[in-house]
Amino acid sequence: MDTRRQVEEWLQHSRRIVEDVLPGLLDERDELMRRALNAEDEVTRLTERAATLRDELARSKSEHEALLRRHTEIAESMGHAMAQLTQVFEPMKRMLGEAPPSS
């Protein structure tokens, strides 16, 4: 291969590197930078959202415990009420049993 052709081929090769490869590399870097920064922003946003949800979860849990305590209290009250109701109905039952035939 003569010198001139050798230089020309090398020049073409170098031109492809300079005109395609290097700008492509820079574009690729920009795209990766954009992706990284977007993802980092989104992670920050989701982490804040998760913190809010965790607060809400803590509130809901204590609400749940309060509801369970009230549930027990209501069950006890119902028990008392039933007992009282039985006490009330007992004399009524007796009275109805002792009642003389209506005719």
Added chain:
Amino acid sequence: MRAFCAWCVAEGKPGDLGEREPLADPSETHGICWRHRLDSLAAVLKEGLPDAEPSIGFLIVVARTRQDLFEEVSEQWLSVPHVRVVLDRRHGERRAHRADVHGDRRRADRRTAPVVFDDGRHQPVMVLPIKRAAVAVEEPVGAGRGEAPVAETAPPRERFREWIVASRAITQGTVPSMLAERDRWSARAAEAESQLSQARGDLEDLALTLAGLHGRNDRLTRQQTEAAQALAAALRHMKRAMDLTNLAQGE
């Protein structure tokens, strides 16, 4: 006023830097000779440039009349990154003026550029800080646009040497650092995207747990309301029954 290189004097050498203004003043002043200046540049580079200043480099400019020094200094600094050795294409007054301009700028920039060299007005070699563009051509700080350090009229050998050094800086410095930067961003993107998918999963789990708890709380509240209503109804019935019982007992 006569100037001496303080470093040479400390080493017991004459270190005469010649006359300085005011010429009538017979006293002595001190400066640094170009050889010691190059020594201190080598020391600074050995320490490593601060990470915050990756774009800073140095241009060693040799007087055109000292081709011998240019050969010597080029040889010494050929493979040192961040440093280029060039022949000054300016002559006489223009060179002195240029040296002044750079001297003033460097004094003005002393706070931001800790490595400061004298203007070298009386010396055949001077060191200039330069800013290196992101990709490519190194340009002396404040130099006019398109002013290549080596004139287009320079002999081919000199232009080739200049071009080889510049190309070496690109192929061995700029391009690898571009690739490394691309790789750093790639790793950072991958890391951030994996964190993102993790965060999305966590958020989904949290939302599910929360929805389940809300449902259980709603059911409990409803049951309790119904129980309270039933209890109230039972109490009403109880009261009526008691009234009836009392009535019957009264008869």
